[in-house]
Amino acid sequence: MGLARSATGTEGKAAGITYGSASDSARGPRAELTRDRGDLPQRVVSAKVSLRRRIAEIWACRELLGFLVRKELKVRYKNSVLGFVWSFLNPALILMIYYVVFKYFLHNPTPDFALFLFAGLLPWNLFNNSLLSSSGVLVAHAGIVKKVAFPREILALSQVGTAICYFFFQTCILVVFLAGFQVLPAFGYVPLLLFALVCDIILSAALAVFLSAVNVYLRDVQHLVEVLLVALFFSPPIVYAFANVAKALRDHVWFRYIYEANPLLWIVVSFQRCLFGNVIPPTGKIVKNASITLNGKLQPYHVLPTWGAAPYWTGLAFVFVGSIGMLAIAMVIFGRVEGNFAEEL
Amino acid sequence: MNAAIEVQHVSKRFRLYKEKYTSLKERLVHAGHLPFEEFWALKDINVAVNPGETLGILGRNGSGKSTLLKCIAGILQPTSGQILLRGQLAAMLELGAGFQPEMSGRDNIFLNASLLGLSRKQIERSFDEIVAFAELEQFIDNQVRFYSSGMYVRLGFAVAVNVNPDILLVDEVLAVGDERFQAKCMERIHQFQEEGRTIVVVSHAADMMRSMCSHVAVLDAGEMISYGPPGEAIRAFRDRLIETGEAGALPGGEEEAASLAAAEQAAAGGRSASLPAVVLGERRVAITDCRLELPAVDREYVLPGEALTILLDLKVRDRVANVAFGCAIFAENGSLLFEGDSTMLGDQFDLERGSSTLIFQFEELPFLDGRYTINVRVQDGGGGVVHALREPAATFEVVNPGKTTGVVALPFTVHLKTQRPDE
Numbered sequence: 001m002g003l004a005r006s007a008t009g010t011e012g013k014a015a016g017i018t019y020g021s022a023s024d025s026a027r028g029p030r031a032e033l034t035r036d037r038g039d040l041p042q043r044v045v046s047a048k049v050s051l052r053r054r055i056a057e058i059w060a061c062r063e064l065l066g067f068l069v070r071k072e073l074k075v076r077y078k079n080s081v082l083g084f085v086w087s088f089l090n091p092a093l094i095l096m097i098y099y100v101v102f103k104y105f106l107h108n109p110t111p112d113f114a115l116f117l118f119a120g121l122l123p124w125n126l127f128n129n130s131l132l133s134s135s136g137v138l139v140a141h142a143g144i145v146k147k148v149a150f151p152r153e154i155l156a157l158s159q160v161g162t163a164i165c166y167f168f169f170q171t172c173i174l175v176v177f178l179a180g181f182q183v184l185p186a187f188g189y190v191p192l193l194l195f196a197l198v199c200d201i202i203l204s205a206a207l208a209v210f211l212s213a214v215n216v217y218l219r220d221v222q223h224l225v226e227v228l229l230v231a232l233f234f235s236p237p238i239v240y241a242f243a244n245v246a247k248a249l250r251d252h253v254w255f256r257y258i259y260e261a262n263p264l265l266w267i268v269v270s271f272q273r274c275l276f277g278n279v280i281p282p283t284g285k286i287v288k289n290a291s292i293t294l295n296g297k298l299q300p301y302h303v304l305p306t307w308g309a310a311p312y313w314t315g316l317a318f319v320f321v322g323s324i325g326m327l328a329i330a331m332v333i334f335g336r337v338e339g340n341f342a343e344e345l
Numbered sequence: 346m347n348a349a350i351e352v353q354h355v356s357k358r359f360r361l362y363k364e365k366y367t368s369l370k371e372r373l374v375h376a377g378h379l380p381f382e383e384f385w386a387l388k389d390i391n392v393a394v395n396p397g398e399t400l401g402i403l404g405r406n407g408s409g410k411s412t413l414l415k416c417i418a419g420i421l422q423p424t425s426g427q428i429l430l431r432g433q434l435a436a437m438l439e440l441g442a443g444f445q446p447e448m449s450g451r452d453n454i455f456l457n458a459s460l461l462g463l464s465r466k467q468i469e470r471s472f473d474e475i476v477a478f479a480e481l482e483q484f485i486d487n488q489v490r491f492y493s494s495g496m497y498v499r500l501g502f503a504v505a506v507n508v509n510p511d512i513l514l515v516d517e518v519l520a521v522g523d524e525r526f527q528a529k530c531m532e533r534i535h536q537f538q539e540e541g542r543t544i545v546v547v548s549h550a551a552d553m554m555r556s557m558c559s560h561v562a563v564l565d566a567g568e569m570i571s572y573g574p575p576g577e578a579i580r581a582f583r584d585r586l587i588e589t590g591e592a593g594a595l596p597g598g599e600e601e602a603a604s605l606a607a608a609e610q611a612a613a614g615g616r617s618a619s620l621p622a623v624v625l626g627e628r629r630v631a632i633t634d635c636r637l638e639l640p641a642v643d644r645e646y647v648l649p650g651e652a653l654t655i656l657l658d659l660k661v662r663d664r665v666a667n668v669a670f671g672c673a674i675f676a677e678n679g680s681l682l683f684e685g686d687s688t689m690l691g692d693q694f695d696l697e698r699g700s701s702t703l704i705f706q707f708e709e710l711p712f713l714d715g716r717y718t719i720n721v722r723v724q725d726g727g728g729g730v731v732h733a734l735r736e737p738a739a740t741f742e743v744v745n746p747g748k749t750t751g752v753v754a755l756p757f758t759v760h761l762k763t764q765r766p767d768e
């Protein structure tokens with residue numbers, strides 16, 4: 001009995017040794033050594049971590065990202081009477097306020113204005129929600145950051161993920177809206193919309209990662225972001241028509257360049273082109289509801305840019321490349337300062 | 346052989362800000378001259394832990410032991426140097442870190458286990474085991490905010506141990522729950538050891554280290570002052586404490602010093618209760634000095650089973666006939682371990698005027714680790730009158746190089762006799 005036990009003991013030890021050497025990446029005779037435990041993941045903790053490894057670690061934690069998003073969705077409206085309904089009600093109420101203000105107080109002449117607003121608000125809300133909640137996310141989760149080891153970008157990304165979920169809830173409402181207005185989206189532009197959505201997500205993620213890291217050191221960022229977002233809301237044509245700005249800036253080329261350098265502009269107009277493009281086709285044709293009388297002549301009323309599909313794609317391509325670059329830079333910066341999070345919080 | 350954990354030249358610098366400026370205004374106002382002191386929490390640490398070993402990190406408060414553990418866990422990044430880890434790692438630095446009070450126990454298990462690095466499939470597989478281990482079958486769908494603190498911690502521990510890591514990091518979290526649950530936790534740790542997993546444990550409980558660890562690293566002020574088998578390392582740790590004049594604070598630093606003082610006070614009360622009441626005589630005898638003669642010259646502690654001699658210098662003003670010499674030894678917590686006097690040996694002494702030296706000899710001290718206090722007294726042979734006493738007269742320390750724990754060094758052997766059933 002005693003003998004048998006000690007025999008298993010040594011066997012266990014021998015197994016321990018072999019699995020140690022099995023981890024000597026790739027070179028060893030792996031097949032026989034990794035029978036029951038599989039590959040042992042190898043990790044290095046050091047002051048500098050390569051961007052590639054960061055991405056690999058985040059990818060390895062994608063399930064955690066899913067759990068965090070789910071937690072966020074569950075917890076946000078927990079214990080409120082309406083609960084989950086709020087995630088629909090909230091954007092609907094905001095839409096209503098904007099509609100009343102801009103339609104009746106400021107007399108925006110755009111037909112089907114609610115739909116126009118919605119098309120612009122969709123990508124904006126994604127951006128806005130991501131940044132609002134992610135700038136303070138590391139401070140809010142200080143308990144985890146200080147006690148558990150995982151790639152902390154996940155926390156910022158989980159806020160973007162949550163915003164994406166809300167985006168899809170709102171898309172459901174949009175479908176109802178489209179049905180109500182009896183308008184079909186411009187299906188030819190659906191790929192453009194999807195590309196714009198990807199750009200929107202990457203851009204939001206880049207800024208979310210960056211802001212969450214900076215906010216650990218400079219707690220003002222959180223409050224500054226709130227104000228800046230209000231200002232930024234008016235930079236893309238969400239509540240006004242792009243055509244109006246284009247007209248106003250016709251003689252100021254440089255201002256127009258600056259205006260068009262805004263990545264949000266491209267994302268928003270792409271959404272509008274797809275979802276609102278059938279209400280007023282920006283083709284120069286005179287359509288019912290979409291024409292105004294100017295100098296005694298009936299002229300097409302333009303809301304969207306009058307260019308074809310190509311400039312949208314080019315513009316978004318720039319945004320895409322720029323956002324990817326920003327995300328890479330944000331992650332490098334995040335990696336630089338991450339080591340001190342546990343002490344700074 | 347490839348180590349499971351290799352700590353290579355790891356140093357960690359902290360900046361201790363005199364005041365923390367985190368708002369933009371304060372940063373601008375104090376731009377350029379943030380008042381901080383550099384503080385090296387770890388200085389060039391090198392350790393390798395082989396698969397299946399259990400490493401203990403021992404040190405006083407502020408010695409850097411928790412910082413080292415956090416670096417290994419990847420929560421802090423070392424300022425220089427690197428740590429190589431082979432195998433999946435789980436760190437138990439705080440149980441239930443990241444529990445969401447608004448969510449149910451079930452959701453929290455998934456979130457927490459995922460934070461510790463488990464995949465959804467793995468969690469689903471060990472879910473029932475986690476719930477059973479935490480003994481929360483009834484409450485698993487309740488919100489965690491309705492849990493008692495014991496339930497909370499039990500759930501945290503259950504998740505952490507069911508991660509089944511190759512490397513487990515433990516930071517003094519084993520003292521959770523009631524005694525039964527603690528025993529369950531220790532059992533699980535031993536099971537981990539038997540399965541050949543690597544464990545790193547941080548503590549200042551030297552006794553736990555001795556029984557659990559295969560190796561112990563001792564940190565002091567960020568430096569590793571000793572590394573080796575537990576007995577050896579713990580001795581080095583105590584030597585360092587004696588060197589720096591903190592011997593009283595054995596084994597774990599300031600906190601313990603305070604609790605020791607409290608224990609001494611409590612002991613003072615207990616002492617007078619357990620010994621015959623003191624009736625002082627006419628002060629014809631005075632104890633002028635009390636010295637200890639340790640068996641070895643080169644160290645300041647006694648090994649279990651070694652001899653100890655107490656030398657008492659007496660000044661006698663007037664002749665006293667029929668005196669007895671008594672001695673008592675107390676443990677750190679104030680409990681009486683030994684009490685005896687010369688009348689019990691059948692000896693009778695007369696003290697002549699002048700100076701004398703009394704020799705108390707213990708041929709063998711059967712004590713284990715700890716610091717012991719000696720009281721001595723000179724009293725009337727018939728009892729009753731005490732001529733002189735000194736409380737406490739001296740202290741000595743026993744350091745146990747072996748693995749046994751407790752108070753008494755009992756030599757022991759183990760045999761197994763198997764009766765074969767008659768065929």
